[in-house]
Amino acid sequence: MLIEQCAYTNRWRQVSPAAKGLFTSCGIVAAFVARSPLTTCCLAVIILAVAVVGARVSLFRFLKVALPAVLFLAVSAATLAVSVRWGGFPLRLQFHLVNKAELSHIALTCSRSLCGISALMFFSLTTPMTDIICLLRKLKFPEVMLDIMTLGYRALFVFLEVIHDTRTAQMARLGYATPRLAMRSLGILTANLTLQVWQRSNALHQAALARNNDGSLMFLEDEYHRPVLTLLTASCSGCALIALAMVPL
Amino acid sequence: MHIMEGFLPVKHAIGWSVASAPFVAYGLRSVNKRIKEKPEQRMLLGVATAFTFVLSALKMPSVTGSCSHPTGTGLGAILFGPAAMAPIGAVVLLFQALLLAHGGLTTLGANIFSMAIVGPFASYGIYKLGRSVKLPFGVCVFLAAAIGDLLTYVTTSVQLALAFPDPAGGIFASFMKFAAVFAVTQVPLAISEGLLTVVVFNALARFNPQELRDMNVITKEVQA
Numbered sequence: 001m002l003i004e005q006c007a008y009t010n011r012w013r014q015v016s017p018a019a020k021g022l023f024t025s026c027g028i029v030a031a032f033v034a035r036s037p038l039t040t041c042c043l044a045v046i047i048l049a050v051a052v053v054g055a056r057v058s059l060f061r062f063l064k065v066a067l068p069a070v071l072f073l074a075v076s077a078a079t080l081a082v083s084v085r086w087g088g089f090p091l092r093l094q095f096h097l098v099n100k101a102e103l104s105h106i107a108l109t110c111s112r113s114l115c116g117i118s119a120l121m122f123f124s125l126t127t128p129m130t131d132i133i134c135l136l137r138k139l140k141f142p143e144v145m146l147d148i149m150t151l152g153y154r155a156l157f158v159f160l161e162v163i164h165d166t167r168t169a170q171m172a173r174l175g176y177a178t179p180r181l182a183m184r185s186l187g188i189l190t191a192n193l194t195l196q197v198w199q200r201s202n203a204l205h206q207a208a209l210a211r212n213n214d215g216s217l218m219f220l221e222d223e224y225h226r227p228v229l230t231l232l233t234a235s236c237s238g239c240a241l242i243a244l245a246m247v248p249l
Numbered sequence: 250m251h252i253m254e255g256f257l258p259v260k261h262a263i264g265w266s267v268a269s270a271p272f273v274a275y276g277l278r279s280v281n282k283r284i285k286e287k288p289e290q291r292m293l294l295g296v297a298t299a300f301t302f303v304l305s306a307l308k309m310p311s312v313t314g315s316c317s318h319p320t321g322t323g324l325g326a327i328l329f330g331p332a333a334m335a336p337i338g339a340v341v342l343l344f345q346a347l348l349l350a351h352g353g354l355t356t357l358g359a360n361i362f363s364m365a366i367v368g369p370f371a372s373y374g375i376y377k378l379g380r381s382v383k384l385p386f387g388v389c390v391f392l393a394a395a396i397g398d399l400l401t402y403v404t405t406s407v408q409l410a411l412a413f414p415d416p417a418g419g420i421f422a423s424f425m426k427f428a429a430v431f432a433v434t435q436v437p438l439a440i441s442e443g444l445l446t447v448v449v450f451n452a453l454a455r456f457n458p459q460e461l462r463d464m465n466v467i468t469k470e471v472q473a
Contacts, residue, residue, distance in 0.1 A: 001348055001349070003347070003348050003349070003350065004348065028254070028255065028354065028355060031255050032255070032259055065350050066350060068350065068351070069253055069254075069350050069351070072253060073253055073256070075430070076253070076256065076409075079426060079427060079430050080413055082426070083415050083416050083417045083418070083422075084415060084417070084418055084422045084423075084425065084426050085415075085417040085418045085422060096417070098416055099416070102416050109256065109258075109413075112255045112256075113253050113254060113255040113256045114255075115255060116253070116254035116255025116256075116353060116355065117253060117254050117255065117350070117353070119254075120254045120346065120347075120350065120353055120354060121350060123347070124346075124347045124348065124350065129344075129347065129348065132347065142277055144277055144280055144281055144284065144291075144336070145277065145336055145339075145340065147291055147295060148280075148294050148295050148298050148336060148337065148340050149298075149340050149343075149344075150295070151291075151292060151294075151295020151296060151298070151299070152295050152296070152298030152299045152302065152340055152341075152344065153299075153344070154299075155295065155296045155298075155299035155300075156298075156299035156302050156303055156344070158299070159299050159300060159302075159303040160303055163303060183441075183444060183445060183448060184448060186445060186448075187445055187447075187448025187449050187451070187452055188448075188452055190304070190319075190324075190445065190448075190449045191448075191449045191450075191452030191453050191456070191457075192452075193300060193303070194300065194324075194328070194449060194453060195453065195456075195457050195460065196300075197293065197296050197297055197300045198293070198460050200296050201289065201292035201293040201295070201296040201297075202289065202292075204292040204295075204296070205288070205289040205291075205292045208292070214288075
């Protein structure tokens with residue numbers, strides 16, 4: 001996964017996830033505080049620049065990851081911009097473009113979403129999931145939820161490899177030659193994966209029992225570079241983003 | 250299709266999070282109870298989360314000729330129960346937001362409500378109802394997966410309609426507008442997912458009936 005690769009290789013890998021999380025939260029708050037589309041677009045660009053210049057995340061990768069979300073946003077904006085009503089003779093559905101005031105409201109909604117996506121991308125492209133789970137543990141999230149996250153995150157790469165290998169084998173035998181064959185092959189693949197849920201969970205349980213596990217799964221935490229200083233810097237930068245959001249443009 | 254980060258107004262984002270919280274809390278309580286009775290369920294639920302996540306990586310042929318990915322709502326609800334699907338779904342949606350940029354953090358509550366609560370509970374209810382009126386096993390599974398999938402998108406349409414009522418036609422016109430946009434892709438997808446889930450259960454019942462019996466999904470007469 002592209003996001004995971006960036007999260008482990010960016011320059012801010014060793015920066016405390018709490019600092020990056022705080023900056024992201026401030027970015028999202030700023031997106032909601034801003035009252036003009038121009039301001040929210042500026043905020044989105046600033047957050048993108050922080051990721052690209054500060055964390056050295058490749059601009060191409062950032063845009064590639066954000067592209068599907070931006071395309072969905074474009075479809076949503078088009079849907080919002082069209083008003084539907086019954087009218088005419090004979091009675092039929094009529095489509096109209098909404099008025100100017102509504103259009104500016106839609107522009108604000110979409111730019112707010114764009115800024116939110118930019119902030120979310122910043123966090124996910126600079127912070128690996130293991131760090132996020134550690135952060136959630138510090139924030140006292142329920143233990144069961146964290147266990148599900150830890151196990152799920154570790155198992156999903158195993159499953160992705162199983163899918164890749166099985167699909168390759170099926171395709172080599174023309175398993176996806178027609179839609180009917182594709183459905184059958186996919187059904188067998190999913191059934192096989194479903195069975196592996198039990199097999200792998202039993203194996204994991206046996207492994208945990210062998211290590212005297214009797215409760216939650218505990219892992220060592222990484223040590224981060226100057227956590228207090230980075231947290232202070234993130235809070236100052238975050239406050240600056242919110243202050244900028246309040247400036248009328 | 251998940252609602253994107255920042256798309257819902259603040260009040261709606263908070264409202265849907267508050268609406269989802271009791272279901273996730275109930276799900277966590279039920280999961281905790283299951284783990285106390287059977288400690289191996291901790292691993293099962295963790296691996297099931299990965300399974301639900303990777304289902305979205307599978308490309309499924311749709312009846313319109315295009316392809317999409319299964320949601321796994323019906324499959325998960327029948328296998329693991331709707332209560333367990335609320336926390337599992339919440340984690341999967343968080344993974345999708347952070348690892349795939351699908352959905353968001355402020356819209357997590359709304360997405361949990363549609364995909365991890367309405368979908369699984371509807372699928373499970375339809376499955377149980379079908380079994381109680383003695384419908385064939387395959388028909389029950391198909392209806393549970395297909396209708397559960399459709400109801401997920403109906404709920405998303407309702408959420409968007411409430412947040413963005415149409416200036417002329419109000420909430421109902423807005424709902425029809427969003428539902429029509431979703432219907433183009435989701436009706437064929439729901440039918441495909443229903444068929445796929447039947448194929449999955451047929452394969453499991455044929456090759457691994459013991460596991461399905463252990464989860465109380467099938468009885469001996471179904472297998473026969």
